[in-house]
Amino acid sequence: MTDKKIEVKGLTLVFGKNRERGIKLLEQGKTIQEIREETGIAIGVNNVSFDVEEGEMFVIVGLSGSGKSSLIRCMNLLNIPTRGELLIDGENIVNYDKEQLKELRRNKVAMVFQHFGLLSHRTVLKNVEYGLEVQGVDETQRKKKSLETIELVGLAGWEDYFPRQLSGGMKQRVGLARALTNEPEILLMDEPFSALDPLIRRDMQKELLSIEDYMDKTIVFITHDMNEAFRLGDRVALLKDGELVQLGKPKEFFENPANDYVKSFIEDVDKSRILRVKSIMEKPTIVGTKGQNRLELVEQLVELQIEHCYVINEEQVLIGYVELEKLKNSQQETIDKSIDRNYEAINRNAYLSDIWTKLSESDIEVAITDKRNRLKGVINYEAVVEALS
Ligand SMILES: Nc1ncnc2c1ncn2[C@@H]1O[C@H](COP(=O)(O)OP(=O)(O)O)[C@@H](O)[C@H]1O
Ligand SMILES: [Mg+2]
Incomplete structure (x- = not known):
């Protein structure tokens, strides 16, 4: 799900008094340098569109x-846009009083x-x-x-x-x-x-x-x-x-x-210094929830052919991981007693250059969390190698 916070639609900004003329010249296909040189009309933004989530x-x-x-x-x-719309939370602000x-x-x-x-x-x-x-x-x-x-x-x-x-x-x-x-x-x-x-x-x-x-x-x-x-x-x-x-x-x-x-x-x-973990992490295929029925999770893991998965609580906070073998051998109704809390997560804002050691030492996918330790994704060694190549 993505929530659009800001939507910029066909936004053009012409400075000064001759705004309509500026727009016309743009529509005729002139570049903003040509327009500036020929008429002195300054144009700051030319037909820009994008969303910010x-x-x-x-x-x-x-x-x-x-x-x-x-x-x-x-x-x-x-600045008041000359053309186009600027929506915040779905509302066009251009004509605000x-x-x-x-x-x-x-x-x-x-x-x-x-x-x-x-x-x-x-x-x-x-x-x-x-x-x-x-x-x-x-x-x-x-x-x-x-x-x-x-x-x-x-x-x-x-x-x-x-x-x-x-x-x-x-x-x-x-x-x-x-x-x-x-x-x-x-x-x-x-x-x-x-x-x-x-x-x-x-x-x-x-x-x-x-x-x-x-x-x-x-x-x-x-x-x-x-x-x-x-x-x-x-x-x-x-x-x-x-x-x-x-x-x-x-x-x-x-x-x-x-x-x-x-x-x-x-x-x-330098890619490794600017690329952040969150730009290449992936969504975990499956996540367990505290209190979840053990056999249900076993079944899901078997079906997906996955050996382990991370477990979160009702606030999305990461509390550990479970292994399929351990889960199978447990006699408990829920997965809670099988949760292994011995994991090291990586903050989503870490740069790839800073995480090599942790990644290479871990034989399972490493959990990516935010500052509140909420699970945001997972990452593995191959993905990092690929991103840097
Ligand atoms: N108030 C203004 N009146 C006329 N021209 C302007 C005004 N502000 C910016 N410009 C022109 O718009 C263009 C983009 O400027 P600006 O948005 O300040 O660029 P940036 O922030 O990327 O350096 C430039 O050519 C600049 O001279
Ligand atoms: Mg500036």
């Missing part, structure tokens, strides 16, 4: 000037910017509280909420500092905390880490993945860096001249580059 980390990547900011700013109507827009920005969509956008005369805590303050949330409540997100982004202890006393990485953590405090369903991030040093950037990428893993938010993330795009994205959309060149999972870019432009774009990427 609920809970997805969706990355938009492209060189500077390719239209990334133009596009993401349509998602909270900082002021009130609806206010609601949208207040409750559903938050944005994190490259240059932090912090209020310099306010402390970390007061910056993070700002959104709730505007909404009129009472002081105790907003402080409580803000302290939680400050802790979540790793800034506990820094509440009373001012932005000028913080490093770039810390400022961006404040930006992130501020966006999260409103508990938005969708987080829009426009090159949030581009101003940071490479090492700090790595930290922030990790932090973001861990927050995402924990909170299951829908995130649209923009970057001009292909490595960053592939490290973070469940799916990646590559933009060039305002158009969508390719959209897919990171591994699909390697397996099936759409054209030579894509090939040259991905040339310098």
Whole structure:
């Protein structure tokens, strides 16, 4: 089941006053460079369509000037699309009135910017509280909420500092905390880490993945860096001249580059460092449930010719695995006494380069879990070898 959180349909954005003329020229087949050179009309996005699924980390990547900011700013109507639709939870937001827009920005969509956008005369805590303050949330409540997100982004202890006393990485953590405090369903991030040093950037990428893993938010993330795009994205959309060149999972870019432009774009990427477990894991063929009837599971395993399977509880949390032989020999009514808890799972956000040892030491498929230890998939050695070849 996939839930579409955002749907972008035939979206075109022309800047300035001559918008209709811009659209006409596009319809005549002119490129946006031709239009810019001949008429001076600037076009940010040219007929782009895609969906973002609920809970997805969706990355938009492209060189500077390719239209990334133009596009993401349509998602909270900082830019108003000239043509096309933009649906959030199935509702077209393009014609929203002021009130609806206010609601949208207040409750559903938050944005994190490259240059932090912090209020310099306010402390970390007061910056993070700002959104709730505007909404009129009472002081105790907003402080409580803000302290939680400050802790979540790793800034506990820094509440009373001012932005000028913080490093770039810390400022961006404040930006992130501020966006999260409103508990938005969708987080829009426009090159949030581009101003940071490479090492700090790595930290922030990790932090973001861990927050995402924990909170299951829908995130649209923009970057001009292909490595960053592939490290973070469940799916990646590559933009060039305002158009969508390719959209897919990171591994699909390697397996099936759409054209030579894509090939040259991905040339310098080290696959094992950017491909994540979750991009190549598979759904387990069969999963046992705590309390399940033993003979029923035996029958299913025999039928599928499978020797073992993982077992979850009613919250999808992984609790162990069972082996067919053991199950057969058990005298119990349920499978519970046969569950072996001696397993090592891998987090779904791990990079392939980090999991070799665990994989090669395990003779059964390795379980993939999220931060709450919910079973998300399984992976085996061959699949990893294949993905990297
Ligand atoms: N407010 C604006 N008015 C006119 N042209 C703009 C405006 N914002 C962006 N553009 C143009 O739209 C194109 C895409 O820009 P942008 O979306 O900022 O690219 P990116 O974020 O990928 O670097 C560029 O040619 C840029 O000059
Ligand atoms: Mg930009």
